Each structure stands twice: as structure tokens, then as C-alpha cells.
Amino acid sequence: MDWFAFQAGATAFVIAFAAAGLFTIAFKVIYQQITPYKERDLIRAGNPAAAIALGGALIGYVLPLASALSHTVSLLEFAAWALLAGVIQIVAFIVVSRLAFRNIAERIVAGEIAAAIYLASISICVGLLNAACMTT
Numbered sequence: 001m002d003w004f005a006f007q008a009g010a011t012a013f014v015i016a017f018a019a020a021g022l023f024t025i026a027f028k029v030i031y032q033q034i035t036p037y038k039e040r041d042l043i044r045a046g047n048p049a050a051a052i053a054l055g056g057a058l059i060g061y062v063l064p065l066a067s068a069l070s071h072t073v074s075l076l077e078f079a080a081w082a083l084l085a086g087v088i089q090i091v092a093f094i095v096v097s098r099l100a101f102r103n104i105a106e107r108i109v110a111g112e113i114a115a116a117i118y119l120a121s122i123s124i125c126v127g128l129l130n131a132a133c134m135t136t
Contacts, residue, residue, distance in 0.1 A: 019075060020065050023082040027061045027089070028054075034090055036097075036105045049108045049116035056120020060127030061089045067131035085130055092126040093119075 032039050032054070042050035068081035096119060097104050107115035 015075065016069055016078070019078060020062075020069060020082075023065060023079070023086070024058065024062060027082075027086045028058060030086065031057055031061075031090060031093070034093065037109045042109065047109075047111045049111045049113055052113065052116035053108050053119045053123075056116075056123040057089060057093065059120075060092075060123030060125075060130075061085055063124070063127035064088075064130040064134055067134040071134050081134055085127070088130050089123060089126060092122060096122050 037050065039050045039054045043054070064085035065082055068078050068085070072078040072081060101115070101118065104115050104119055108119070
């Protein structure tokens, strides 16, 4: 085993993993700020619809992050793709909640699983397409 090569690889892994984790946390905080309901409070109160919708948004965001990690060569390039992925995911929520399904927020607050699955599915689909478009 080449110890120096392992150390270099492990260092790059830790930096990439930490950056991806920080971007994910930042996305979660920003996403929760733009939604008209309080996911944290709803989830703590046992609302599964809020958990499903937020989980779908997080998966939809992390999918392109994983792709960006595979296709970028610098932390700055990764950061640019991470930012773009977040913007796209937020725009998807705005389009769904304001144009396609205007009462989705009220339905999630009411705990309606069907609305949450729909929103989560849209988020994951957008994330998959976003990830697929991130190629060199």
C-alpha cells in the first residue's frame, strides 16, 4: 500500500465530503426558509407529509452534488455546480407550488401524503435530470 497516495486521496475525500455536507446543510436551511410552512415544526409534530417533501428535496439536491463530485476537478467548480443545483431545486419548488399545484403547501401542512409524494417525486426527478446534465 502506498501510504502517501492514500493520505492524498483521503485528504481529498475528507475535503470533498465536508464541502458536500456543508452545501447540503446550507441548501436545507435555505429551502426551509423559502417554503411557506415550517418543516421542522411539522416533522417534530409527526407530520409525515412534511418529512417526505423535505426528504425528496434533499435527495433531489444531493443527486447532482454526487454527480458534480464525480465530474469536477476543483473545489471552486464543485461549489459553482452545487449552487446551480440548489437554485434549480428551489425554482422547481416555486414552479410546482405557484403554478402547477397551488395548494400543495396547505396540503402538506394538513399531512396529505399524496401531495408530499408528488412534490418529493418532482424534486427527485429534477435532481436526476440535473445530475445527468453535469457531464464534462
